Amino acid sequence: MTGIARNINKCRVCGGEDLVPYLDLGMMPLVNRYLSRPDADAAEPRFPLKVLLCRGCSLSQLSVVVDPKVLFSEYDYYSSISQTFQRHCELLAESLKREMNLTPEDLVVEIASNDGCMLSKFKALGMRVRGVEPAKNLAKVAEARGLPTLCEFWDSDAAKMVEASDGKAKVVVATNVLAHVDDLHGFIRAVKEVLHPQGVFVFEVPYMVHFIDRTEFDTTYHEHLSYFLLRPLQRALEANGMRVIDALEFAIHGGSIRVIAQIEGGNLQPKSSVQELIRLEQEKGLFDTAAYFLCAERVKLIREELSVFLKGLKGRGRKIAAYGASAKGNILLNYCGLGPETIDFVVDDTPAKQGKFYPGNHLPIVSKDVLHREKPDYLLLLAWNFADELMKNTAEYGLLGGRWVIPIPALQVVAVSPEKRRHATPE
Ligand SMILES: [Zn+2]
The missing domain is CATH 3.40.50.720 (NAD(P)-binding Rossmann-like Domain)
Incomplete structure (x- = not known):
């Protein structure tokens, strides 16, 4: 293993060491590193792409962590390019404005705000916005669109900078970023730091139930360190004084969940959806290893079928x-x-x-x-x-x-x- 990657031997959520490997996609290049020359082979590092299941909390995670500075300092995925995602952001902004009674004084912070697709929808509804995005090219695009963006990785320092310039956030949004985060507990603690006591943390992650149901192995790549069920997410939030109050499945990115959490002691009541989803996960056998090994078998069949065809x-x-x-x-x-x-x-x-x-x-x-x-x-x-x-x-x-x-x-x-x-x- 080179200096830019390290092996995982403990679960990122519960610290458990009983990690069972079940999906092995072999040695893979970094798939967001597009090449400017076709013969750039020597400059192209490869790392194992293998997924482990924690028997303690049912988190799936990659067996290696590649240095995020290598992965995210330039990123060629522009959220705004997808019409489906544009609409998705609009609906999320509208529903949060309604449910949280957001006013123009309220601040919405987005972590990993990409080119500002989501923030532009909140801004259009009149709220103050602040993006945090480590990829320089994306942060520049967002700034040019009039969306103030701090070009940093999300951590306690970034939370302090946001609070100093904009105050506490009524809403912290993070779509498709938690799966990328190695220090999950540090990330959640930093969210809690910047969040208003009656605010909400809303995040979306690809949902492991859909991954298994539809054999979505192609969402496995080095940027995606964790593959979440609600159960380990709830555990990670609770360990940091936050409480899940709602969870909702939806179809974007091949199947995701939106989780809404508040600081312990907040004024919102947890909805029944939270327990219902955790029950669904259990009924599908996802707290046990067998379902994961079956999925890995189907992955091999897809390879066989598609390549023969x-x-x-x-x-x-x-x-x-x-x-x-x-x-x-x-x-x-x-x-x-x-x-x-x-x-x-x-x-x-x-x-x-x-x-x-x-x-x-x-x-x-x-x-x-x-x-x-x-x-x-x-x-x-x-x-x-x-x-x-x-x-x-x-x-x-x-x-x-x-x-x-x-x-x-x-x-x-x-x-x-x-x-x-x-x-x-x-x-
Ligand atoms: Zn665990």
Whole structure:
């Protein structure tokens, strides 16, 4: 192991040492490190990608932690690019404003605020906002949009800086960041420091129930250190004087939960949803190892099925491209052994990714123009959790006879009906 990664031998939530490995995706490159040259092999470190289950609290976590400075100082995922996520942020801002009776004096702090997608919705509703985002490129974009952003990792020092400049927060939001955090207890303590005594901490994380139900192994990558059930989250919050008052499942990012917590002694009553979800986790057998080993078996089957299918098409002379150069897409391709010999290129709508190369397999990332020019027979939807949106985005490709391949949760090929194509295509 190099100096930028260390092995895990204790559970991040409960400190337990009984950690059972169940999913092993092999040695993987860092999937958010897009390459500017196709031959950058030597500069591309690989680390084991293996998931362990803690028998004490049911937290799943990676067996290694890669230095966050390596992972997050530049980050090429821009939240605002997804229409689905835009709408999701709007709904969250509206519902919190209503339920918390937020007024224009109230402060909303977002941790890992990315390009400010979520904060812009709160600002539009009239609240004061403050972002905290360690990736310089993203913090700059947010600032340019008029969203004050502190370019730091979230910890007690950052909490103090926010409080000094803006006061206590009525709402602290953190979407898709807790899974990235090694020092989970320190993170929660810092939230508690900046939170108003009657405020709420609202966070969203990919939900392990969905991971297991739909075999979402491609959400496993080095940035995602933890894979949460509600049970270990509740334990981590309670250990730091916070209480879960609501938990809600929803569909974004392949399946997530939103958890709302307040400082112990706050005025909100816990909803029945909290106990109901923990009961569901138990009923699904997720406090035991067997369900996890079964999931790992299904992962192997997906690899087998997808690689046989696509390599078979290629063998018959079909042209295949992929769409959505996301981190998860890279895991899927690398784990399934799919590279330039099967797939010609990856289309992505993010200008910052175009012209670069996918880590590991070194596939070129191109704009949609190339899709229309090259007209591949099949388009593998790597960001399959946004499949509907992606098929709409590439409607023209479908009308010209192209087929989409959705790899997860089950291999599926979708085509526009010949009837519809005839009506839409000019003769
Ligand atoms: Zn544990």
